Amino acid sequence: MAEKTLDTLFHDTLKDIYYAERKILKSLPKMARAAQSPELKAALEKHKDQTEGQIERLQQVFELIGKPARGKTCDAIEGILAEGEEIMDEYKDNPALDAGLLAAAQAVEHYEITRYGTLKRWALVLGMKEAAALLDETLQEEAQTDEDLTGIADAAVNAAAMKTAA
Ligand SMILES: [Fe+2]
Ligand SMILES: [Fe+2]
Numbered sequence: 001m002a003e004k005t006l007d008t009l010f011h012d013t014l015k016d017i018y019y020a021e022r023k024i025l026k027s028l029p030k031m032a033r034a035a036q037s038p039e040l041k042a043a044l045e046k047h048k049d050q051t052e053g054q055i056e057r058l059q060q061v062f063e064l065i066g067k068p069a070r071g072k073t074c075d076a077i078e079g080i081l082a083e084g085e086e087i088m089d090e091y092k093d094n095p096a097l098d099a100g101l102l103a104a105a106q107a108v109e110h111y112e113i114t115r116y117g118t119l120k121r122w123a124l125v126l127g128m129k130e131a132a133a134l135l136d137e138t139l140q141e142e143a144q145t146d147e148d149l150t151g152i153a154d155a156a157v158n159a160a161a162m163k164t165a166a
Helices: 006-034 039-066 075-088 099-126 127-164
Strands: none
Touching: 006 039, 006 075, 006 099, 039 099, 039 127, 075 099, 099 127
Protein backbone atom coordinates (compact mmCIF):
# COMPACT_ATOMS: atom_id res chain seq x y z
CA MET A 1 0.00 0.00 0.00
CA ALA A 2 1.29 3.44 -0.92
CA GLU A 3 2.30 5.71 1.94
CA LYS A 4 -0.10 8.48 2.74
CA THR A 5 1.52 11.85 2.30
CA LEU A 6 0.33 15.44 2.13
CA ASP A 7 -1.05 14.97 -1.38
CA THR A 8 -3.18 12.06 -0.15
CA LEU A 9 -4.44 14.24 2.68
CA PHE A 10 -5.10 17.12 0.27
CA HIS A 11 -7.14 14.86 -2.01
CA ASP A 12 -9.10 13.36 0.91
CA THR A 13 -9.89 16.78 2.34
CA LEU A 14 -10.91 18.03 -1.09
CA LYS A 15 -13.42 15.14 -1.23
CA ASP A 16 -14.68 16.10 2.23
CA ILE A 17 -15.41 19.72 1.29
CA TYR A 18 -16.84 18.69 -2.10
CA TYR A 19 -19.35 16.48 -0.28
CA ALA A 20 -20.04 19.27 2.23
CA GLU A 21 -20.62 21.94 -0.45
CA ARG A 22 -23.14 19.79 -2.28
CA LYS A 23 -25.02 19.18 0.98
CA ILE A 24 -24.92 22.89 1.76
CA LEU A 25 -26.28 23.69 -1.72
CA LYS A 26 -29.34 21.57 -0.95
CA SER A 27 -29.74 22.99 2.52
CA LEU A 28 -29.49 26.73 1.80
CA PRO A 29 -32.83 27.04 -0.07
CA LYS A 30 -34.59 25.28 2.84
CA MET A 31 -33.00 27.71 5.28
CA ALA A 32 -33.89 30.69 3.05
CA ARG A 33 -37.51 29.53 2.90
CA ALA A 34 -37.65 29.19 6.67
CA ALA A 35 -36.12 32.62 7.37
CA GLN A 36 -38.53 35.37 8.33
CA SER A 37 -36.25 38.37 7.92
CA PRO A 38 -36.03 39.49 4.26
CA GLU A 39 -32.34 40.37 4.76
CA LEU A 40 -31.51 36.91 6.05
CA LYS A 41 -33.55 35.29 3.29
CA ALA A 42 -31.70 37.34 0.65
CA ALA A 43 -28.30 36.57 2.17
CA LEU A 44 -28.98 32.84 2.15
CA GLU A 45 -30.25 32.95 -1.43
CA LYS A 46 -27.21 34.92 -2.55
CA HIS A 47 -24.93 32.41 -0.88
CA LYS A 48 -26.73 29.54 -2.59
CA ASP A 49 -25.72 31.07 -5.95
CA GLN A 50 -22.15 31.55 -4.72
CA THR A 51 -22.06 27.94 -3.56
CA GLU A 52 -22.76 26.78 -7.12
CA GLY A 53 -19.65 28.65 -8.22
CA GLN A 54 -17.66 27.19 -5.34
CA ILE A 55 -18.58 23.67 -6.42
CA GLU A 56 -17.33 24.50 -9.92
CA ARG A 57 -14.06 25.78 -8.46
CA LEU A 58 -13.63 22.52 -6.57
CA GLN A 59 -14.19 20.62 -9.82
CA GLN A 60 -11.39 22.70 -11.33
CA VAL A 61 -9.10 21.77 -8.43
CA PHE A 62 -9.89 18.07 -8.94
CA GLU A 63 -9.00 18.56 -12.59
CA LEU A 64 -5.71 20.21 -11.65
CA ILE A 65 -4.71 17.17 -9.58
CA GLY A 66 -5.94 14.80 -12.29
CA LYS A 67 -8.61 13.13 -10.15
CA PRO A 68 -12.35 12.71 -10.72
CA ALA A 69 -14.56 15.11 -8.73
CA ARG A 70 -15.94 12.86 -6.05
CA GLY A 71 -17.16 13.46 -2.53
CA LYS A 72 -16.56 11.53 0.66
CA THR A 73 -19.13 11.58 3.46
CA CYS A 74 -18.39 14.44 5.81
CA ASP A 75 -19.85 13.69 9.23
CA ALA A 76 -19.08 17.17 10.48
CA ILE A 77 -21.32 18.92 7.94
CA GLU A 78 -24.03 16.29 8.41
CA GLY A 79 -24.03 17.16 12.13
CA ILE A 80 -23.98 20.93 11.62
CA LEU A 81 -26.82 20.77 9.08
CA ALA A 82 -28.83 18.40 11.30
CA GLU A 83 -28.62 20.97 14.07
CA GLY A 84 -29.91 23.59 11.64
CA GLU A 85 -32.87 21.36 10.78
CA GLU A 86 -33.55 20.92 14.47
CA ILE A 87 -33.70 24.70 14.94
CA MET A 88 -36.12 25.05 11.99
CA ASP A 89 -38.31 22.43 13.62
CA GLU A 90 -38.15 23.43 17.22
CA TYR A 91 -38.29 27.22 16.68
CA LYS A 92 -40.87 27.26 13.89
CA ASP A 93 -43.15 30.34 14.24
CA ASN A 94 -41.13 31.62 17.20
CA PRO A 95 -39.36 34.98 17.56
CA ALA A 96 -35.92 33.37 17.93
CA LEU A 97 -36.17 31.29 14.74
CA ASP A 98 -34.07 33.65 12.60
CA ALA A 99 -31.40 34.07 15.28
CA GLY A 100 -31.09 30.28 15.45
CA LEU A 101 -31.05 29.91 11.67
CA LEU A 102 -28.44 32.60 11.31
CA ALA A 103 -26.26 30.93 13.95
CA ALA A 104 -26.62 27.62 12.12
CA ALA A 105 -25.58 29.29 8.86
CA GLN A 106 -22.54 30.79 10.56
CA ALA A 107 -21.56 27.38 11.92
CA VAL A 108 -21.57 26.16 8.30
CA GLU A 109 -19.42 29.10 7.16
CA HIS A 110 -16.93 28.50 9.94
CA TYR A 111 -16.58 24.85 9.00
CA GLU A 112 -15.96 25.90 5.39
CA ILE A 113 -13.46 28.55 6.44
CA THR A 114 -11.37 26.02 8.35
CA ARG A 115 -11.42 23.58 5.42
CA TYR A 116 -10.59 26.13 2.72
CA GLY A 117 -7.94 27.75 4.94
CA THR A 118 -6.20 24.42 5.38
CA LEU A 119 -6.57 23.36 1.74
CA LYS A 120 -5.16 26.65 0.51
CA ARG A 121 -2.08 26.31 2.78
CA TRP A 122 -1.53 22.74 1.65
CA ALA A 123 -1.91 23.70 -2.01
CA LEU A 124 0.81 26.33 -1.54
CA VAL A 125 3.11 23.89 0.26
CA LEU A 126 2.55 21.38 -2.53
CA GLY A 127 3.45 24.00 -5.12
CA MET A 128 -0.04 24.20 -6.65
CA LYS A 129 -0.42 27.93 -7.12
CA GLU A 130 -3.47 27.74 -9.37
CA ALA A 131 -5.34 25.48 -6.95
CA ALA A 132 -4.37 27.74 -4.05
CA ALA A 133 -5.80 30.75 -5.90
CA LEU A 134 -9.09 28.96 -6.56
CA LEU A 135 -9.35 27.84 -2.94
CA ASP A 136 -8.53 31.33 -1.75
CA GLU A 137 -11.29 32.84 -3.88
CA THR A 138 -13.82 30.62 -2.14
CA LEU A 139 -12.24 31.24 1.26
CA GLN A 140 -12.81 34.99 0.76
CA GLU A 141 -16.47 34.39 -0.17
CA GLU A 142 -17.07 32.26 2.91
CA ALA A 143 -15.43 34.85 5.17
CA GLN A 144 -17.47 37.67 3.58
CA THR A 145 -20.66 35.65 4.02
CA ASP A 146 -19.83 35.11 7.67
CA GLU A 147 -19.29 38.87 8.10
CA ASP A 148 -22.52 39.72 6.26
CA LEU A 149 -24.41 37.34 8.55
CA THR A 150 -22.93 39.04 11.62
CA GLY A 151 -24.11 42.37 10.19
CA ILE A 152 -27.64 41.03 9.73
CA ALA A 153 -27.65 39.60 13.25
CA ASP A 154 -26.62 42.96 14.69
CA ALA A 155 -28.97 45.01 12.50
CA ALA A 156 -32.20 43.14 13.09
CA VAL A 157 -32.30 39.47 13.84
CA ASN A 158 -31.02 39.37 17.43
CA ALA A 159 -33.25 42.25 18.52
CA ALA A 160 -36.29 40.63 16.90
CA ALA A 161 -35.50 37.39 18.72
CA MET A 162 -35.88 39.10 22.08
CA LYS A 163 -39.43 40.30 21.35
CA THR A 164 -42.40 38.15 22.19
CA ALA A 165 -44.84 37.55 19.33
CA ALA A 166 -47.50 40.26 19.05
FE1 LIG B 1 -19.19 27.05 0.40
FE1 LIG C 1 -20.44 29.01 2.59
